[in-house]
Amino acid sequence: MTELREKTIKTMQLRNLSENTQRAYVQAINGLAKHYHSPPDRLSLQKVENYLLHIRNERKRAPNTCGLTKAALRFFYCDVLGRRNMRIHFTVKRKRRKLPVVLTPEQVFQIIEAAPNPKHRLLLMTTYSAGLRANEVVNLKPEHIDSRLMLIKVVNAKGEKERYTLLSEKLLKELREYYKTYRPKECLFPSEQRGKPLCTRALYFIYEKARKKAGIKTGSGPHTLRHSFATHLLEAGYDIRKIQVLMGHRSLRTTTIYLHVSRELLSKVKSPLDLYHPETEAAKEAEHGPNH
Numbered sequence: 001m002t003e004l005r006e007k008t009i010k011t012m013q014l015r016n017l018s019e020n021t022q023r024a025y026v027q028a029i030n031g032l033a034k035h036y037h038s039p040p041d042r043l044s045l046q047k048v049e050n051y052l053l054h055i056r057n058e059r060k061r062a063p064n065t066c067g068l069t070k071a072a073l074r075f076f077y078c079d080v081l082g083r084r085n086m087r088i089h090f091t092v093k094r095k096r097r098k099l100p101v102v103l104t105p106e107q108v109f110q111i112i113e114a115a116p117n118p119k120h121r122l123l124l125m126t127t128y129s130a131g132l133r134a135n136e137v138v139n140l141k142p143e144h145i146d147s148r149l150m151l152i153k154v155v156n157a158k159g160e161k162e163r164y165t166l167l168s169e170k171l172l173k174e175l176r177e178y179y180k181t182y183r184p185k186e187c188l189f190p191s192e193q194r195g196k197p198l199c200t201r202a203l204y205f206i207y208e209k210a211r212k213k214a215g216i217k218t219g220s221g222p223h224t225l226r227h228s229f230a231t232h233l234l235e236a237g238y239d240i241r242k243i244q245v246l247m248g249h250r251s252l253r254t255t256t257i258y259l260h261v262s263r264e265l266l267s268k269v270k271s272p273l274d275l276y277h278p279e280t281e282a283a284k285e286a287e288h289g290p291n292h
Contacts, residue, residue: 004041011080020135028072031055041081045088048073052090067092100227102261103219108228111207114214120206122171122178123189126152127203127222129168131229131247133158134200134222140188142179147172154248163248230258235265 008029012022032051033040052070055061061069070090077083103111108128115121127137130152139156146153150172151164184190187197207222219228226247233243244255259265 004039008076008080012075015079024068025072025075028069029076031069032073040076045086048077048088049090052088056092063092063094066090067094097257099257099261101219101224102231102258103216103224103228105228105232107214107216107219108225110214111210111216111225114210115206116209118178119182119189120210122174123198123203124207124210124222124225125171125174127207128225128229129171130154130165131226131233132165133226134203138187138189138198138200138203141186142184142188144188145172145175157248161248163245165246165248227258227261230255231261234258235262 005026008026009022012025017025029040032043032048035051035054036043036047052066052073055069056066070088070092074088077086077088112121112124112128115124123137126132126140127134130137132140132152132154136154136156140152140154144153144155145167146164147167150167150169152167154163154165157163178184189198190196191198191202203222207225208220211219230243230247233246234240240255240259241252243258244252247255249255
């Protein structure tokens, strides 16, 4: 490991950046160095900005990728190298946020039942029943299952936060049978490498294989199960602030997107045109009369 790389990693750790952010930043800085075949600390501001234009215009990277790359390079030059006056003039036009795709409960169960073995089936069931992100479910450990309080402790949440979410009674029953068969120790869902969890990519392939086998044409990626969890709770009448806590959302604004997704809730709302009935109002007036 080079001295510059060590300094970069140390600075990220001192700033308490998450492991995922550290990996993404290192990858972005390496991309810049490989593009110019030169150590990044020797590159000028103009070359840095030209590289950002290159990945956006020629390599057609997504706006989020461009934004992350800019953040990584700004961190490297300002925080690691101490060039506080260096300003990267590069604006990212973000895509308009689309509403998440949500499956019906029937579709969710079809996908779960299409999993090829009990372990994969339980992995998908846990993801949906607790509303977990991919990295959260693959990093679960047996001690995170609290059968007394019927809760699941999430320790690898986004932003390195911890939270609790629901432990389904159906899930607990199946987890007990799974435990008898597989006897997991360090990881609840271990990979073939002893003691190591499944990678999120593996969960993606497991979900996609089951989805295609079930014949479900929509809802790409296991994050769809998390979207479905939140929307189904909302449609069942649960308070949106409780759903916010279960999802681990910092802002209620993030959770309210599911109000727009739920067609069932929207269809129950009456138009103000239908709430006013002139004939009823006229009948009431006639009944009471002017001298009543």
